[in-house]
Amino acid sequence: MLTTHYQKRAILERFHRVQRQLVEFDTRSESLTTGARQLLASGFEAVTVASVTFLSDWQEQIDLDSQAEDKFFELCDRHSAILGKFESKLIPLLDGADCNNIPFELETHLASLVPKIAPDWDITATVLHSEYRFNYGIGQYTTDELEALPAKIPIDHQRFVTFALPRIARDSLTLHAVLLGHELGHLRQWHSPIPTSGKVETLPEDLLRSITDTDQRLKVLLTVKGITRNWINEFVADTYSALLIGPASLLALGELGAAVGSTTHDSETHPATDRRLSVIMKVLAGQGFLEPRLHVGFRSLEELESANLRYSSDMDRDPPNQPTGFLNFSALRTAWNIVHGWIDDIVNECSSSLPPELKFGIDRWGIARDVAECLAEGRPVGGSLSKTALLPADVLNGAWLVRVSRMEDLAKVAGLDRDGQLSHVRTSKVLDDLVLKSLEILSYEQRLAHA
Amino acid sequence: MLEVPFGAAALSSREIEGLIRGNNLVTPRPLVTAADGAIDLHLSDLFLVGKRSVLPSISMEEPRKAARLFNEMRIARGHRIALQPQQFFLASTLEYLALPDTVCGLIQSRSTAGRMGVISVAAAWVAPGYKGSPTLEVFNAGDISVELAPFGEPVCQVILFSATRTSARISRYQCSTKARFATDLGDELIESWLRYLSA
Numbered sequence: 165m166l167t168t169h170y171q172k173r174a175i176l177e178r179f180h181r182v183q184r185q186l187v188e189f190d191t192r193s194e195s196l197t198t199g200a201r202q203l204l205a206s207g208f209e210a211v212t213v214a215s216v217t218f219l220s221d222w223q224e225q226i227d228l229d230s231q232a233e234d235k236f237f238e239l240c241d242r243h244s245a246i247l248g249k250f251e252s253k254l255i256p257l258l259d260g261a262d263c264n265n266i267p268f269e270l271e272t273h274l275a276s277l278v279p280k281i282a283p284d285w286d287i288t289a290t291v292l293h294s295e296y297r298f299n300y301g302i303g304q305y306t307t308d309e310l311e312a313l314p315a316k317i318p319i320d321h322q323r324f325v326t327f328a329l330p331r332i333a334r335d336s337l338t339l340h341a342v343l344l345g346h347e348l349g350h351l352r353q354w355h356s357p358i359p360t361s362g363k364v365e366t367l368p369e370d371l372l373r374s375i376t377d378t379d380q381r382l383k384v385l386l387t388v389k390g391i392t393r394n395w396i397n398e399f400v401a402d403t404y405s406a407l408l409i410g411p412a413s414l415l416a417l418g419e420l421g422a423a424v425g426s427t428t429h430d431s432e433t434h435p436a437t438d439r440r441l442s443v444i445m446k447v448l449a450g451q452g453f454l455e456p457r458l459h460v461g462f463r464s465l466e467e468l469e470s471a472n473l474r475y476s477s478d479m480d481r482d483p484p485n486q487p488t489g490f491l492n493f494s495a496l497r498t499a500w501n502i503v504h505g506w507i508d509d510i511v512n513e514c515s516s517s518l519p520p521e522l523k524f525g526i527d528r529w530g531i532a533r534d535v536a537e538c539l540a541e542g543r544p545v546g547g548s549l550s551k552t553a554l555l556p557a558d559v560l561n562g563a564w565l566v567r568v569s570r571m572e573d574l575a576k577v578a579g580l581d582r583d584g585q586l587s588h589v590r591t592s593k594v595l596d597d598l599v600l601k602s603l604e605i606l607s608y609e610q611r612l613a614h615a
Numbered sequence: 616m617l618e619v620p621f622g623a624a625a626l627s628s629r630e631i632e633g634l635i636r637g638n639n640l641v642t643p644r645p646l647v648t649a650a651d652g653a654i655d656l657h658l659s660d661l662f663l664v665g666k667r668s669v670l671p672s673i674s675m676e677e678p679r680k681a682a683r684l685f686n687e688m689r690i691a692r693g694h695r696i697a698l699q700p701q702q703f704f705l706a707s708t709l710e711y712l713a714l715p716d717t718v719c720g721l722i723q724s725r726s727t728a729g730r731m732g733v734i735s736v737a738a739a740w741v742a743p744g745y746k747g748s749p750t751l752e753v754f755n756a757g758d759i760s761v762e763l764a765p766f767g768e769p770v771c772q773v774i775l776f777s778a779t780r781t782s783a784r785i786s787r788y789q790c791s792t793k794a795r796f797a798t799d800l801g802d803e804l805i806e807s808w809l810r811y812l813s814a
Contacts, residue, residue, distance in 0.1 A: 601711055
């Protein structure tokens, strides 16, 4: 049996481990997003306060009644629960990459979608049961880079071309949308690159001549090439995301963008969130999502409004403007000038590359609305909801409709609208649980159909 | 207050099928619908499995403490979980029930599982208006291990009765989709921490 003494020691060890991990993040804070840095600061404070409270409560209990074993266990229970949250939520959020963050309920759907998106690509070995921690960094490694790896690591290209898990919580609707949309989009691009991505190797000369700082021309050129390549990949993944999961991609990116920091900040790896939102809107318009009711529902998102404002007139008038140092600033401006001219090509090439049966078009919007109705009544959905086979994208879009406009209804059904106050945290959790249950039920039905 | 009319009979197969079609009583829709006036229920893939040596004992008055005795375990697709003799764990059903206010239910083990020693419910009452995947208390009362497969053979069934409801009271387990204990202590605490941090 565990004594209270050992329980206390175990709790303090866990506090120490969490603190050590936070310190590690702090040492490389420049690689974290703005949102992650804020989270890190809050995390430090929360862990410190929790550990100090634990020790002072422990001492207080000793002064009160050192024989009351139950009270000590209770104290350990409380702090164990808090530590559990730090370990299972805070650290993975900061760390970002972990195959454990892929919900089980998504496995069947990923396993059925991946062969259609990227034939011959083995999802089981590389994502679901991977032993490699570093597997979950995004990137297409060249043969040279692979050969530079330590000799004991088997050189298997597939193992290094993997999903990137963003810094968002497991079980969240945003994660599902990002995995089933944006990350699958990256996979498609790696498997079958669109022709426009090849243009990076021969950048337009007149644009390159516009770099006036001759001293740094070569350095800028190399940086521009890298940024252009990264941004094209992101726009391609966003385009595929909009094609695969429809309007859910717009809302997921809006939420993700808001969570990680400014929506107008360009980085060398990712264009600003609102640039990406505008591209997704362009794709959705092509998919027939112009229904006024749809826009009324979505207009509540500030990110979308911001994107509308910035792009309502002319995209070209809006180059990157943050003062991140002369080299990066010039490079970002030049990269944007190049990529901006290729966006229509990117959208068209992605759209023609994807088989029609994989696209989420306006014809499925009625199903998404039925899904929303069901979820708002506190019920998951199954195949019986629709005459055509229900897809994960239908569930995601239905869930986003609830998130946008039906949370009060769901809170009422779930008994979470106490005293007329809506608990957003708890209602969101109920919604996430219902979505996961729906995906689990769809997996079950899919397995039955195959059997 | 809840009243189950004295002498009320269990709903017939036809009545249950009508509820399934019209009211989405259960998701996913059963393949074999209410053949014997009951709906078969399958295990989901999430289990709360006991670790016996953590506490000397637990008290009936403090159900929250029992949470310390259990670990969450997921069984991968196509795999099974072995239930050892005298072992107990919590599971939930794959099926999600959404009972109307005029119907209540009782969950009971399937005789096939029971004859192997597997008793799959203890808290069998399903209140009118309940929505969720009920938590099952699964116990092996036999002398040999039994393998159970998530999404496999049904382990229990729910029998439905008509009921009248004079006072709406939403279950504290409403909309639950996983096996769980009385209250989610961790969520309450983290919410209070977040409130503290944002204050």
